[in-house]
Amino acid sequence: MIQVSDLHKAFGSVKAVNGVSFRAEDGQITGLLGPNGAGKTTTLRMLYTLMKPDTGQVLVDQLDAQTETVAVRRKLGVLPDSRGLYKRLTARENIRYFAELQDVPDAEARPREQQLIEALGMDDIADRRTEGFSQGQRVKTAIARALIHNPRNVILDEPTNGLDVMSTRAMRKFLHQLKAEGRCVLFSSHIMQEVALLCDRIIIIAKGHVVAQGTPDELRAQTDESNLEDAFVKIIGTDEGLFG
Numbered sequence: 001m002i003q004v005s006d007l008h009k010a011f012g013s014v015k016a017v018n019g020v021s022f023r024a025e026d027g028q029i030t031g032l033l034g035p036n037g038a039g040k041t042t043t044l045r046m047l048y049t050l051m052k053p054d055t056g057q058v059l060v061d062q063l064d065a066q067t068e069t070v071a072v073r074r075k076l077g078v079l080p081d082s083r084g085l086y087k088r089l090t091a092r093e094n095i096r097y098f099a100e101l102q103d104v105p106d107a108e109a110r111p112r113e114q115q116l117i118e119a120l121g122m123d124d125i126a127d128r129r130t131e132g133f134s135q136g137q138r139v140k141t142a143i144a145r146a147l148i149h150n151p152r153n154v155i156l157d158e159p160t161n162g163l164d165v166m167s168t169r170a171m172r173k174f175l176h177q178l179k180a181e182g183r184c185v186l187f188s189s190h191i192m193q194e195v196a197l198l199c200d201r202i203i204i205i206a207k208g209h210v211v212a213q214g215t216p217d218e219l220r221a222q223t224d225e226s227n228l229e230d231a232f233v234k235i236i237g238t239d240e241g242l243f244g
C-alpha cells in the first residue's frame with residue numbers, strides 16, 4: 001500500500017506539486033490522471049525515491065521513503081518516464097541485470113523471468129539487443145525488469161504512452177493480472193478513457209493539486225454527471241490535454 005501525505009515540490013518559482021495526498025490500496029489499480037504539466041511525474045518520482053519532496057511524507061507498506069529508502073525501493077517495481085534500458089544488452093540480459101541488483105537468487109529469478117516474458121508477450125524479442133527496440137518493446141522490457149524481484153507495489157509512469165492498440169490492450173490485461181495477484185498498482189496517465197477503463201480509484205491532479213479522488217461512481221456522484229467523461233471535464237474545468 002502507498003500513502004502520500006501533503007507532498008510539496010517546487011522548481012524555482014514553479015510549484016510542480018503543491019499539497020498532494022492520497023492512498024493506493026493493495027489489490028487495486030489506482031490511476032493518477034491529469035493534463036500535461038499537472039505534476040504526475042514529479043509526484044511519482046518522489047514516491048519511488050528518485051526525488052526528495054520539499055515537505056510531506058510517502059509511506060510504502062508503512063515504511064517511510066525518506067528514512068527507509070533502500071527498504072522502500074525493494075518493495076517497489078517502477079516503470080520510470082525515461083525507460084532507460086541498456087542498449088548493448090538483450091532484453092533478457094536487462095532483466096537479469098536487475099535481478100542481480102535486487103539480489104534475487106537465480107533459482108527464483110529464472111522462472112520469474114520466464115513468467116514475465118510470457119505474460120508480456122516478449123518471447124520473440126527476449127534475446128535481441130534492445131538497441132533499436134520499438135516503444136512497445138522498450139516498455140515491455142522495462143516492465144519485466146521492474147518486476148523481476150516480485151514487488152508488492154508497482155508504479156508505472158504513463159505505461160501506454162506510444163503503444164499501439166494491440167499493445168495497449170495487452171498492457172491493460174497485464175495490469176489486471178498484477179491487481180489479481182493482490183499488488184498495489186499505481187499508474188499515471190493523461191488519457192481519461194484509459195484511466196476510466198482500468199482503475200478502481202482515480203486521483204485527479206491539476207496544477208500540482210488533487211482536485212478530486214474516488215471510485216468512478218463516486219466521481220460521477222460528486223459532479224452530478226452520469227457520464228465519466230463529463231465528470232472529468234467538470235472537475236478539471238477544461239478538457240485540454242485529457243484525451244489521447
Ligand SMILES: Nc1ncnc2c1ncn2[C@@H]1O[C@H](COP(=O)(O)OP(=O)(O)OP(=O)(O)O)[C@@H](O)[C@H]1O
Nearest residue numbers: 011014016034035036037038039040041042043190
Ligand atoms: N526538473 C525540473 N525542473 C524544472 N521544472 C520542472 C522539473 N520537473 C518538472 N518541472 C515542472 O513541474 C511541472 C510538473 O511537471 P510534471 O512532469 O510532474 O507533470 P506531468 O503531469 O507528469 O506532465 P506530462 O503529462 O506532460 O508528463 C511542470 O510545469 C514542469 O515543467
